Amino acid sequence: MGDREKLNRLRWRCTRRAMLEMDLLLGEFLDRIFPTLNPEQADAFVNLADMEDLELWPLVNGSRECSDPVQAEVVALLRDVRVK
Amino acid sequence: MSKLTIPVRKFDAVIVGAGGSGLRAAIQLSEAGLKTAVLSKVFPTRSHTVAAQGGVSASLGNSEEDHWHWHMYDTVKGSDWLGDQDAIEYMCRMAPEVVVELEHFGMPFDRTDEGKIYQRPFGGHMSNFGEKPVRRACAAADRTGHAMLHALYQRNVRANTQFFVEWMALDLIRDDSGQVLGVIALEMETGDVVAFHAKATVFATGGAGRIFYSSTNAFINTGDGLGMAARAGIALEDMEFWQFHPTGVAGAGVLITEGVRGEGGILRNSANERFMERYAPNAKDLASRDVVSRAMVTEINEGRGCGPNKDFVLLDITHLDPATIMKRLPGIREISIQFAGIDPIKAPIPVVPTCHYQMGGVPTNYKGQVVSQDATPIPGFYAAGEVACASVHGANRLGTNSLLDLLVFGKSSGDSVIDDLRSGAIGLKELPADYAERTLSRLNRLNTQTGGASVNETRLELQRTMQKHCGVFRFKDMLVEGVAKILDVEKAVLRTEIKDKSQVWNTARVEALELDNLIEVAKATMISAEARKESRGAHVRDDAPDTAANPNGRDDVNWHKHTLWHRESNRLDYKPVIMKPLSVESIALKTRSY
Numbered sequence A: 001m002g003d004r005e006k007l008n009r010l011r012w013r014c015t016r017r018a019m020l021e022m023d024l025l026l027g028e029f030l031d032r033i034f035p036t037l038n039p040e041q042a043d044a045f046v047n048l049a050d051m052e053d054l055e056l057w058p059l060v061n062g063s064r065e066c067s068d069p070v071q072a073e074v075v076a077l078l079r080d081v082r083v084k
Numbered sequence B: 001m002s003k004l005t006i007p008v009r010k011f012d013a014v015i016v017g018a019g020g021s022g023l024r025a026a027i028q029l030s031e032a033g034l035k036t037a038v039l040s041k042v043f044p045t046r047s048h049t050v051a052a053q054g055g056v057s058a059s060l061g062n063s064e065e066d067h068w069h070w071h072m073y074d075t076v077k078g079s080d081w082l083g084d085q086d087a088i089e090y091m092c093r094m095a096p097e098v099v100v101e102l103e104h105f106g107m108p109f110d111r112t113d114e115g116k117i118y119q120r121p122f123g124g125h126m127s128n129f130g131e132k133p134v135r136r137a138c139a140a141a142d143r144t145g146h147a148m149l150h151a152l153y154q155r156n157v158r159a160n161t162q163f164f165v166e167w168m169a170l171d172l173i174r175d176d177s178g179q180v181l182g183v184i185a186l187e188m189e190t191g192d193v194v195a196f197h198a199k200a201t202v203f204a205t206g207g208a209g210r211i212f213y214s215s216t217n218a219f220i221n222t223g224d225g226l227g228m229a230a231r232a233g234i235a236l237e238d239m240e241f242w243q244f245h246p247t248g249v250a251g252a253g254v255l256i257t258e259g260v261r262g263e264g265g266i267l268r269n270s271a272n273e274r275f276m277e278r279y280a281p282n283a284k285d286l287a288s289r290d291v292v293s294r295a296m297v298t299e300i301n302e303g304r305g306c307g308p309n310k311d312f313v314l315l316d317i318t319h320l321d322p323a324t325i326m327k328r329l330p331g332i333r334e335i336s337i338q339f340a341g342i343d344p345i346k347a348p349i350p351v352v353p354t355c356h357y358q359m360g361g362v363p364t365n366y367k368g369q370v371v372s373q374d375a376t377p378i379p380g381f382y383a384a385g386e387v388a389c390a391s392v393h394g395a396n397r398l399g400t401n402s403l404l405d406l407l408v409f410g411k412s413s414g415d416s417v418i419d420d421l422r423s424g425a426i427g428l429k430e431l432p433a434d435y436a437e438r439t440l441s442r443l444n445r446l447n448t449q450t451g452g453a454s455v456n457e458t459r460l461e462l463q464r465t466m467q468k469h470c471g472v473f474r475f476k477d478m479l480v481e482g483v484a485k486i487l488d489v490e491k492a493v494l495r496t497e498i499k500d501k502s503q504v505w506n507t508a509r510v511e512a513l514e515l516d517n518l519i520e521v522a523k524a525t526m527i528s529a530e531a532r533k534e535s536r537g538a539h540v541r542d543d544a545p546d547t548a549a550n551p552n553g554r555d556d557v558n559w560h561k562h563t564l565w566h567r568e569s570n571r572l573d574y575k576p577v578i579m580k581p582l583s584v585e586s587i588a589l590k591t592r593s594y
């Protein structure tokens, strides 16, 4: 699979989620922040996007913290996303 | 064209949808030894059922006395007497059984000290035929839908259900006799188009809340099942009935729980006025959902909305102690900051009434068989869950009854497939020669379109039109105009253009195909709503007000009937509401008041 296909698959998995909150946040993140990430952060984001919404949401709303430092960087960026 | 062939896979049953209803149906079929395929646009446990937090209702009577007949009464009343009483009796009687079954499948329900399923109160649940509140909702903390999906999914894995994940069903296959023979579907990873040829087809595709600009529904709810059924010549029932939630974040749609007003949140207009004092002097901001929603729309329509376009009102909690907000309303601050760009401790949250749940759908009986207008089953076709209209929710749904609907009708549709196979009513019939033609020409049109409309812009236009012309509070002239506008939007949908023509993971194509479904639902909704000249349940018209002759604007003489919208020439038909339950006496028409 080429880069375009991989990105499209990621887009589908970011914007067809169980919760509207996650569709909005991850979609916005993918458009604006994802292109600026370094390769390790990009991988961490792909892993986060693979999580189920009820695991990911507590990380994003701050009720749980992540143990992995790179993942924590990406989650911090996710927390800063404003959907308008 | 008819020479074009596509690969064919054969199954006993194909289920489209892996939310609560699809997974429940699949358990019945796989455990009966049938070769069962389940198609889903996403991994099963990412289905929208996850978003349900409130709970599932059943008159278990674990905390206090309860009875299925009382549950039935509440549901008929909630439906504003538009629900079919045979289906409602069936659902409420079956509730304890399917909930306990779910417990045996491994659902981690909250428990009482004695180890029974814990039950909590919920709006509209009453004991003794509307007398006083009763605890009937069963939950697994605030993750009921999530836990339910996991329990059902595990059970399916055990039963060897075959999953086709990230596959999108495109069209229903029907032969000349009207029998349903399966679906045509697209595999996103390869772009392959394949026929799933089956003795039985079950639709469990969920709702279509994305037809509205402001919706609490996730992006996946594009009404694919409704679009496929409509294109295959099956009428859609009661599509004018949509439940709205008063407080969705303006723009984003994300739900702000009722608890915010419970803790003292106040709704304000552009003059900073607490306007609910005028509409509901006693209950004020805590009045019922419909009263609050209508008041909000009236404020906006009369020019007292806020923001540059005056198109929302404000939910104010700035007067509450920040410690209370953090403690009693966890998550609300984060939601407001992320989705409204506002810290509610410092400034009020912009909100609008927001689409939440679809009561109408593909017409079925209580056995989950899809039926034609005269109630005869369409051979080989079944439906359950939010896509289906059994009709248990009628003109308005009672909270927690939809998760119950998934379990009861998911199961009964599976049982009907088994019965119909046994009796020989259905079997594997040959595919007609031209079965793939309509789908392939739709795909071909999309691949070759030039100078066409943008999918994103057309979808937005559709959503704005529905929100403005067919929202929570409806006006005659706006509806008439809305019909013309939505038919205009349809013209753009017929000529959408995508730049990306590739095969593998072409999400632009998938989104264009979703839009083909949204437009069918939008037309059905607008046209059915324009025609129904009364107010009932969630369908409230300004020109059908509360009078002595027609309390709440409901007109039983002329409108106590189900709508059927036919895609072909947008024709409407009506069919009677089933007032005769299965075993008890009919619950007679009465004014609905809480």
Ligand SMILES: Cc1cc2nc3c(=O)[nH]c(=O)nc-3n(C[C@H](O)[C@H](O)[C@H](O)COP(=O)(O)OP(=O)(O)OC[C@H]3O[C@@H](n4cnc5c(N)ncnc54)[C@H](O)[C@@H]3O)c2cc1C
Pocket: B016, B017, B018, B019, B020, B021, B022, B039, B040, B041, B042, B044, B047, B048, B049, B050, B051, B052, B053, B054, B055, B056, B145, B167, B168, B169, B170, B204, B205, B206, B207, B216, B217, B218, B220, B224, B225, B255, B356, B357, B384, B385, B386, B387, B399, B400, B401, B402, B403, B404, B406
């Ligand atoms: C925020 C929110 C909170 C809610 N809370 C409650 C509650 O507390 N209690 C309650 O009873 N109800 C609640 N509801 C309503 C309830 O959650 C839904 O009605 C119910 O979950 C719908 O289940 P379903 O099985 O019909 O469809 P879904 O769970 O939506 O699943 C649909 C499935 O169909 C698949 N699909 C769709 N189209 C296609 C296609 N073309 N091809 C292949 N697959 C397809 C999807 O991938 C998915 O697997 C809530 C709803 C919302 C939005």
